[in-house]
Amino acid sequence: MPPFTRHIFVCINQRPADDPRGCCAARGSERLHAFFKSEVKRLGLKGVIRANKAGCLDHCDMGPSVVVYPEGVWYWVGSEADVTEIMERHIVKGEVVQRLLMPDHPAPQKIEPLKKG
Numbered sequence: 001m002p003p004f005t006r007h008i009f010v011c012i013n014q015r016p017a018d019d020p021r022g023c024c025a026a027r028g029s030e031r032l033h034a035f036f037k038s039e040v041k042r043l044g045l046k047g048v049i050r051a052n053k054a055g056c057l058d059h060c061d062m063g064p065s066v067v068v069y070p071e072g073v074w075y076w077v078g079s080e081a082d083v084t085e086i087m088e089r090h091i092v093k094g095e096v097v098q099r100l101l102m103p104d105h106p107a108p109q110k111i112e113p114l115k116k117g
């Protein structure tokens, strides 16, 4: 099997409710990770793109935190609509979704569109 073209890492770290750092799980990241996986299937990208659960990515105040490799593009993802936009624009078309970028992580304007097969 060829290697995955892109990996999407979604922080699902959970902390106690009284932890001042907060956590991505409390902001719905497990649901968003599951939705990334369902979008991979919907777009016929199983075996090409992988959506992985991740531990804390050290951007807790901006979460839910997501990073896409190999480009190393960091996103704040707040909704299922955001997931769909990242899947359809970044993953398939090679367009960085500027409005969802984390502010301390500049990203390339253009990346490679997906090559399947």
Ligand code: FES
Pocket (backbone or CB within 6 Å): 011, 012, 013, 014, 022, 023, 024, 025, 055, 056, 057, 058, 059, 060, 061, 063, 064, 065
């Ligand atoms: S808890 Fe998600 S980035 Fe730290």
